[in-house]
Amino acid sequence: MLEKLPDNYVPLLPEVEAFLAQPVMPYIGGAYVAPYSEQTFGTYDPSSGRQLAQVGRAQKEDVNIAVKTAREAFDAGDWWLRMSPADRSKCIWRLAELIEQHAEVLAQLDSLDNGKPLKTTQTDDIPLSAKHLYYYAGWPTKIEGSTIPVSQHTMFNYTLREPVGVVGLIAPWNYPLLMATWKFAPALAAGNCIILKPAEQTPLSALYVAKLTEEAGFPPGVFNVLPGYGEEAGAALVEHRGVDKIGFTGSVEVARKIVQGSVGNLKRVSLELGGKSPNIVFADADLEQAIVGSTWAIFGNNGQSCTAGSRLYIERKVFDQVIAGMQEEVSRIKVGPGMARQQPDLGPVVSDEQLDRVMGYVHEALDQGAQAVTGGSRLFGELQDGYFLEPTLFTGVTDDLRVSREEIFGPVVCAMPFDDVNEIIDRANDTDFGLAAGLWTTDVRKAHNLARALKAGTIWINTWGNTEAASPFGGYKQSGYGREMGKEALDLYTDVKSVWIKTD
Ligand code: ADP
Numbered sequence: 001m002l003e004k005l006p007d008n009y010v011p012l013l014p015e016v017e018a019f020l021a022q023p024v025m026p027y028i029g030g031a032y033v034a035p036y037s038e039q040t041f042g043t044y045d046p047s048s049g050r051q052l053a054q055v056g057r058a059q060k061e062d063v064n065i066a067v068k069t070a071r072e073a074f075d076a077g078d079w080w081l082r083m084s085p086a087d088r089s090k091c092i093w094r095l096a097e098l099i100e101q102h103a104e105v106l107a108q109l110d111s112l113d114n115g116k117p118l119k120t121t122q123t124d125d126i127p128l129s130a131k132h133l134y135y136y137a138g139w140p141t142k143i144e145g146s147t148i149p150v151s152q153h154t155m156f157n158y159t160l161r162e163p164v165g166v167v168g169l170i171a172p173w174n175y176p177l178l179m180a181t182w183k184f185a186p187a188l189a190a191g192n193c194i195i196l197k198p199a200e201q202t203p204l205s206a207l208y209v210a211k212l213t214e215e216a217g218f219p220p221g222v223f224n225v226l227p228g229y230g231e232e233a234g235a236a237l238v239e240h241r242g243v244d245k246i247g248f249t250g251s252v253e254v255a256r257k258i259v260q261g262s263v264g265n266l267k268r269v270s271l272e273l274g275g276k277s278p279n280i281v282f283a284d285a286d287l288e289q290a291i292v293g294s295t296w297a298i299f300g301n302n303g304q305s306c307t308a309g310s311r312l313y314i315e316r317k318v319f320d321q322v323i324a325g326m327q328e329e330v331s332r333i334k335v336g337p338g339m340a341r342q343q344p345d346l347g348p349v350v351s352d353e354q355l356d357r358v359m360g361y362v363h364e365a366l367d368q369g370a371q372a373v374t375g376g377s378r379l380f381g382e383l384q385d386g387y388f389l390e391p392t393l394f395t396g397v398t399d400d401l402r403v404s405r406e407e408i409f410g411p412v413v414c415a416m417p418f419d420d421v422n423e424i425i426d427r428a429n430d431t432d433f434g435l436a437a438g439l440w441t442t443d444v445r446k447a448h449n450l451a452r453a454l455k456a457g458t459i460w461i462n463t464w465g466n467t468e469a470a471s472p473f474g475g476y477k478q479s480g481y482g483r484e485m486g487k488e489a490l491d492l493y494t495d496v497k498s499v500w501i502k503t504d
Contacts, residue, residue: 001020001021001053005048008342009340009341010341013108016108023053025055025056027210030219031220034056035061036062039059041200042054043055043200044351046114047338056227058197058227058232060236062233063233064236066224073193087217088140089138092137093134099130102208102212106121112338114175114176116301117346118343126178129178132469135470154503156501157498162191162497164192165244166242167244168238169184169197174306176198176203180196180198182473183484184196190493190494192245192493195225200228230254235257235261238257238261239264243265243267244267245270246258246268247270247484248269250273271481272479274407274435275310277309277437277438279294279298280424280428280440281294281314284442285462287318287325288325291322294326295329297312298310298411302389302410303408303409304354306479307435309464310412310413311404314415314418323393323395335383348388349411362403362412364403365412365414372392377390389410393415395415397416404416421450429453433456433475433477434455434475434476434477434479436457437454437458439460457472457476467485472485474488
């Protein structure tokens with residue numbers, strides 16, 4: 001159950017306390033139900049290491065039940081056949097409104113579970129989740145086929161776009177509710193029934209939202225949530241032959257397992273994976289803007305973003321100036337518990353496992369001669385119970401080190417100088433990833449040329465990290481396949497049927 005939290009925390013809302021007071025169960029067929037095994041697992045506050053709640057541990061049997069329930073809801077037509085697209089829109093819109101009404105509760109749940117500052121979940125994670133749903137609420141009435149001018153003149157041919165069916169959505173822990181919403185909003189707009197598996201580190205907000213779907217008018221069985229471990233609930237969902245599609249956000253290693261696990265029924269798979277995004281600062285940039293932007297490009301969300309600008313390339317003649325500016329900017333960053341009354345800018349990393357992983361990279365880089373211009377250590381003292389790290393800026397590193405090539409998913413950036421545009425294009429693209437890339441320049445020609453030359457799904461110019469429901473997002477190369485957001489996401493959750501009618 002909920003352990004006593006530190007005294008310097010914002011008081012918990014009564015709704016949050018009530019939600020965490022007893023084990024939070026999987027949500028299947030419109031109700032919270034105990035898992036078949038009756039087992040639970042703990043979810044913890046990474047700022048203090050204290051237990052927040054016990055959560056039902058869904059496993060294979062629960063996946064079987066959820067798939068059967070979702071399939072019945074889909075096939076019986078409760079959802080798809082009976083409900084008009086306009087009514088589906090209304091449900092999604094109402095869910096967005098309910099998320100806004102419960103925003104404070106959801107912000108506390110995500111801050112507790114993930115550790116990120118409450119001010120961040122209040123201004124970003126939760127409002128953006130609602131906005132995402134508002135955007136997709138507009139789509140059900142606009143998903144349309146086309147009439148095709150076939151050359152066989154006695155034939156009439158048109159297409160229908162239909163939902164894929166039962167879709168499994170596997171979400172990560174870095175933006176718990178927002179990343180889940182990126183998946184379930186378009187999936188529901190397209191008319192699918194969903195089974196969401198939140199990350200085991202952060203299952204609370206998705207489970208809370210599950211209950212809101214009932215009030216929003218979703219028929220039972222349309223929206224199911226299975227909390228549990230990746231290798232158990234996640235793998236069982238991926239392997240289940242009754243699941244028609246998996247939408248996944250997470251690491252490349254797990255993505256490989258998902259592709260392998262999905263071969264049984266050749267289900268559709270879309271993958272939004274990691275990155276090692278190059279962030280390029282040209283000497284002709286507005287350096288003040290570039291310094292602040294590059295600092296937050298990596299340290300925003302503690303580097304726990306798939307788009308983190310973790311390879312920082314700075315034109316040699318302004319290298320020292322940019323590094324000094326970033327050093328100053330980092331010195332102003334306050335790190336502390338996400339729920340602290342005195343709000344920090346950054347919280348802890350999500351778990352002790354993640355802390356060890358990140359520190360492993362930091363120690364290796366230091367052993368190889370990297371210089372930590374800022375950071376390089378875990379934070380102790382009054383932060384010793386949580387998983388707190390100093391934002392770490394390395395110089396004296398080269399492109400070939402593990403720290404400059406692998407995704408760390410923590411507050412660690414490698415800064416390296418460059419001399420010439422062609423050189424930097426090659427170096428920026430010399431990676432297995434291709435999620436995002438960015439550059440800072442006032443030269444419009446350079447901006448457009450690099451936008452084309454950089455191999456990544458998103459390019460940011462004189463900015464970093466912008467995403468919006470209306471604009472497609474996804475990876476080149478091993479950063480994944482399929483595009484979330486925008487109208488492109490609807491392609492992930494629909495199939496196209498071609499209909500031929502002989503007219504003579
Ligand atoms: P991270 O490394 O950032 O924790 P992961 O890729 O491990 O990210 O996890 C992202 C999501 O994938 C989580 O919901 C996790 O439970 C799930 N997951 C992990 N392993 C598997 C697996 N073998 N099959 C299916 N899902 C998994």
